[in-house]
Amino acid sequence: MSHEMPEEKLPEAHDASQGHEVAPHSDPFADPGLPAHEPRRTDIDERAAKRAERQVSLMFVVSMLATIGFIASYVIFPIDKIVFIFPIGHVSALNFALGLTLGVALFCIGAGAVHWARTLMSDHELPAERHPIEADDEVRNDVIEQFKTGAAESGFGRRKMIRNTLIGSMALVPLSGVVLLRDLGPLPEKKLDHTGWQKATPANPIPLINMNTNEPMKAEDIVIGSLTFAKPEGLEESDEDFQQNIAKDALMLVRIAPEDIKDKNSAELGFGGILAYSKICTHVGCPISLYEQQTHHALCPCHQSTFDLADGARVIFGPAGHPLPQLKITIDEKGFLVATGDFDEPVGPSFWERS
Incomplete structure (x- = not known):
């Protein structure tokens, strides 16, 4: 058996000061709207x-x-x-x-x-109703x-x-x-264009010094398939600016059978199949230290840029932008390897002032 509850009436408001009853308001906070625009x-x-x-x-x-x-x-x-x-x-x-x-x-x-x-x-000021995030053509x-x-x-x-x-x-x-x-930092000026080998001339060559033995290198000591690292004479690890200079002067030497050298200009810069290239990768400047003697490929361990040393050290793989610069070398009267000039191009990565 169900019972309907009587509908409860809201009590009427009573204004005691006036002595009469006030009807309740369903919306006591009406929207006042925007104030009238006042021109500036x-x-x-x-x-x-x-x-x-x-x-x-x-x-x-x-x-x-x-x-x-x-x-x-x-x-x-x-x-x-x-x-x-x-x-x-x-x-x-x-x-x-x-x-x-x-x-x-x-x-x-x-x-x-x-x-x-x-x-x-x-x-x-203009009022605008809220709407869904995606607008229709009319709204757009x-x-x-x-x-x-x-x-x-x-x-x-x-x-x-x-x-x-x-x-x-x-x-x-x-x-x-x-x-x-x-x-x-200071402007590079021409410091990136040249290395410590720039003082070398045919009349006053600079001997190549073995990085491991710190001794001059003879051509007969470089065998086919080997990879040797060298620096210019006079550059010592005890020098205050050694790290700054070796970052540009570091050299790697390989000996390739003359008949396997593809680039004639590269062969002319070398001596008896001995080629001297910059050890600094032309991508971001990492030192190259890996050499595959059968293919004559040098590999940079940082980002796998690969250079064909038998073909002017051109890039055959990886992000490097240009070949490794080559140093012109020969031998002196005693048979020691010497450099007769600077690298044929600036070493290391490209830079915006590069000529």
């Missing part, structure tokens, strides 16, 4: 709009000048110059100037953009039209002073980062 001064006064335009442009111009000041500071102030700045104290003049000018350049771009948006761009077309309308109302095309100064300031700011690349 720049919307109704063209002179105010022109003044705001000049202010925005001035900020962008100041940003450009600050970027130029950043570059000038980098050139003018030595890295070890210390100055006293109140109330900071003693600071590096270079760091202070770079931070100040870069900060002003970035701040003026941001402040100019904000001032532009608040005074000259459209500020009408509406967004495109709104974008075009917003671009037109921003005055970007009409206000050429703002547009040109904004483009100028945005184009100059990245130069600050380019200038900072100078801190990566």
